[in-house]
Amino acid sequence: MKCPFTSRNVKGQEYDVLVAIDQSENALKVAEYVGKMMRSHPTVRVTILNIIRPPSPDIMPDREERLIYVEKKRSDVNALINKARGILMSFGIPETQIFTKIQVCEEPVSVADQILLEKRECGYGTIVVGKRGMSKKEEFLFGSVSRKIVRECQKSAVWVVV
Helix, strand or coil: CCCCCCCCCCCCCCEEEEEECCCCCHHHHHHHHHHHHHCCCCCEEEEEEEEECCCCCCCCCCHHHHHHHHHHHHHHHHHHHHHHHHHHHHCCCCHHHEEEEEEECCCCCCHHHHHHHHHHHHCCCEEEEECCCCCHHHHHHHCCHHHHHHHHCCCCEEEEEC
Protein backbone atom coordinates (compact mmCIF):
# COMPACT_ATOMS: atom_id res chain seq x y z
CA MET A 1 0.00 0.00 0.00
CA LYS A 2 1.19 3.47 -0.79
CA CYS A 3 0.49 6.31 1.60
CA PRO A 4 -1.43 9.13 -0.07
CA PHE A 5 0.93 11.76 1.31
CA THR A 6 4.70 11.75 1.42
CA SER A 7 5.83 13.64 4.49
CA ARG A 8 5.21 12.20 7.95
CA ASN A 9 3.94 13.89 11.03
CA VAL A 10 6.07 16.68 12.36
CA LYS A 11 5.16 17.42 15.94
CA GLY A 12 2.72 20.30 16.03
CA GLN A 13 2.49 20.64 12.24
CA GLU A 14 0.49 17.73 10.81
CA TYR A 15 -2.45 15.65 11.97
CA ASP A 16 -3.33 12.62 9.85
CA VAL A 17 -6.81 11.11 10.12
CA LEU A 18 -7.92 7.87 8.47
CA VAL A 19 -11.67 7.87 7.85
CA ALA A 20 -12.82 4.35 7.00
CA ILE A 21 -16.27 4.38 5.44
CA ASP A 22 -18.54 1.68 4.13
CA GLN A 23 -21.73 2.08 2.13
CA SER A 24 -24.04 2.31 5.15
CA GLU A 25 -26.12 5.32 6.21
CA ASN A 26 -23.46 6.24 8.78
CA ALA A 27 -20.73 6.86 6.19
CA LEU A 28 -21.68 10.47 5.57
CA LYS A 29 -22.30 11.02 9.30
CA VAL A 30 -18.69 9.99 9.87
CA ALA A 31 -17.47 12.57 7.32
CA GLU A 32 -19.65 15.25 8.93
CA TYR A 33 -18.31 14.45 12.40
CA VAL A 34 -14.70 14.59 11.21
CA GLY A 35 -15.40 17.87 9.45
CA LYS A 36 -16.86 19.41 12.62
CA MET A 37 -14.03 18.14 14.82
CA MET A 38 -11.14 19.02 12.52
CA ARG A 39 -12.29 22.25 10.84
CA SER A 40 -10.23 24.42 13.15
CA HIS A 41 -7.07 22.37 12.66
CA PRO A 42 -5.34 24.04 9.67
CA THR A 43 -2.87 21.25 8.90
CA VAL A 44 -5.15 18.23 9.19
CA ARG A 45 -4.83 15.65 6.42
CA VAL A 46 -7.77 13.32 5.97
CA THR A 47 -7.72 10.08 4.03
CA ILE A 48 -11.11 8.60 3.16
CA LEU A 49 -10.73 4.83 2.83
CA ASN A 50 -13.25 2.32 1.52
CA ILE A 51 -12.60 -1.37 1.36
CA ILE A 52 -14.45 -3.49 -1.17
CA ARG A 53 -14.91 -7.13 -0.33
CA PRO A 54 -15.55 -9.13 -3.50
CA PRO A 55 -17.92 -12.09 -3.36
CA SER A 56 -16.40 -15.46 -2.60
CA PRO A 57 -15.72 -17.77 -5.56
CA ASP A 58 -18.11 -20.18 -3.82
CA ILE A 59 -20.91 -17.65 -4.20
CA MET A 60 -19.86 -16.20 -7.56
CA PRO A 61 -17.70 -18.81 -9.35
CA ASP A 62 -17.15 -16.83 -12.56
CA ARG A 63 -13.97 -14.73 -12.19
CA GLU A 64 -15.11 -12.23 -14.82
CA GLU A 65 -18.40 -11.76 -13.01
CA ARG A 66 -16.52 -11.04 -9.76
CA LEU A 67 -14.35 -8.44 -11.54
CA ILE A 68 -17.48 -6.74 -12.92
CA TYR A 69 -18.97 -6.75 -9.42
CA VAL A 70 -15.85 -5.08 -7.97
CA GLU A 71 -15.81 -2.41 -10.70
CA LYS A 72 -19.51 -1.66 -10.11
CA LYS A 73 -18.83 -1.34 -6.38
CA ARG A 74 -15.83 0.90 -7.12
CA SER A 75 -18.08 3.20 -9.16
CA ASP A 76 -20.69 3.34 -6.38
CA VAL A 77 -18.01 3.96 -3.76
CA ASN A 78 -16.45 6.78 -5.83
CA ALA A 79 -19.78 8.62 -5.74
CA LEU A 80 -19.99 8.17 -1.96
CA ILE A 81 -16.39 9.27 -1.44
CA ASN A 82 -17.04 12.41 -3.51
CA LYS A 83 -19.99 13.24 -1.24
CA ALA A 84 -17.85 12.68 1.86
CA ARG A 85 -15.10 14.82 0.33
CA GLY A 86 -17.63 17.60 -0.30
CA ILE A 87 -18.81 17.44 3.31
CA LEU A 88 -15.24 17.79 4.59
CA MET A 89 -14.61 20.75 2.27
CA SER A 90 -17.86 22.39 3.43
CA PHE A 91 -16.31 22.50 6.92
CA GLY A 92 -13.23 24.26 5.56
CA ILE A 93 -10.83 21.37 5.13
CA PRO A 94 -8.87 22.20 1.96
CA GLU A 95 -9.29 19.85 -1.00
CA THR A 96 -5.50 19.49 -1.19
CA GLN A 97 -5.54 17.94 2.29
CA ILE A 98 -8.18 15.31 1.52
CA PHE A 99 -7.00 12.02 0.04
CA THR A 100 -8.98 8.98 -1.05
CA LYS A 101 -8.25 5.28 -1.30
CA ILE A 102 -10.32 2.34 -2.43
CA GLN A 103 -8.89 -1.08 -1.72
CA VAL A 104 -10.10 -4.57 -2.55
CA CYS A 105 -9.92 -6.91 0.44
CA GLU A 106 -9.42 -10.54 -0.47
CA GLU A 107 -9.88 -13.51 1.86
CA PRO A 108 -8.59 -14.31 4.47
CA VAL A 109 -7.91 -10.68 5.45
CA SER A 110 -10.84 -9.02 7.21
CA VAL A 111 -11.95 -5.43 6.60
CA ALA A 112 -10.79 -4.48 10.11
CA ASP A 113 -7.38 -6.05 9.49
CA GLN A 114 -7.08 -4.12 6.22
CA ILE A 115 -7.87 -0.84 8.02
CA LEU A 116 -5.33 -1.62 10.75
CA LEU A 117 -2.70 -2.49 8.15
CA GLU A 118 -3.31 0.86 6.41
CA LYS A 119 -2.95 2.62 9.78
CA ARG A 120 0.34 0.89 10.54
CA GLU A 121 1.83 1.49 7.10
CA CYS A 122 0.96 5.18 6.93
CA GLY A 123 1.12 6.12 10.62
CA TYR A 124 -2.27 7.79 11.04
CA GLY A 125 -2.77 9.39 14.44
CA THR A 126 -6.53 8.81 14.41
CA ILE A 127 -8.84 6.24 12.86
CA VAL A 128 -12.51 7.12 12.46
CA VAL A 129 -15.15 4.47 11.78
CA GLY A 130 -18.91 4.27 11.96
CA LYS A 131 -20.89 1.73 13.92
CA ARG A 132 -23.42 -0.13 11.83
CA GLY A 133 -25.82 -0.93 14.65
CA MET A 134 -25.61 -4.72 14.61
CA SER A 135 -27.44 -6.71 17.22
CA LYS A 136 -25.37 -8.68 19.75
CA LYS A 137 -26.20 -11.89 17.83
CA GLU A 138 -25.06 -10.41 14.51
CA GLU A 139 -21.84 -9.13 16.09
CA PHE A 140 -21.15 -12.58 17.52
CA LEU A 141 -21.76 -14.30 14.17
CA PHE A 142 -20.19 -11.78 11.79
CA GLY A 143 -17.89 -9.74 14.00
CA SER A 144 -17.76 -5.98 14.25
CA VAL A 145 -15.22 -3.90 12.34
CA SER A 146 -15.38 -1.03 14.82
CA ARG A 147 -15.07 -3.35 17.84
CA LYS A 148 -12.02 -5.11 16.40
CA ILE A 149 -10.33 -1.80 15.55
CA VAL A 150 -10.93 -0.44 19.05
CA ARG A 151 -9.59 -3.67 20.56
CA GLU A 152 -6.50 -4.03 18.37
CA CYS A 153 -5.43 -0.50 17.45
CA GLN A 154 -2.30 0.67 19.22
CA LYS A 155 -0.73 4.11 19.61
CA SER A 156 -3.62 5.94 17.92
CA ALA A 157 -6.96 7.40 18.81
CA VAL A 158 -10.05 5.60 17.53
CA TRP A 159 -13.31 7.49 17.06
CA VAL A 160 -16.45 5.41 16.62
CA VAL A 161 -19.29 7.52 15.24
CA VAL A 162 -22.74 6.21 16.08
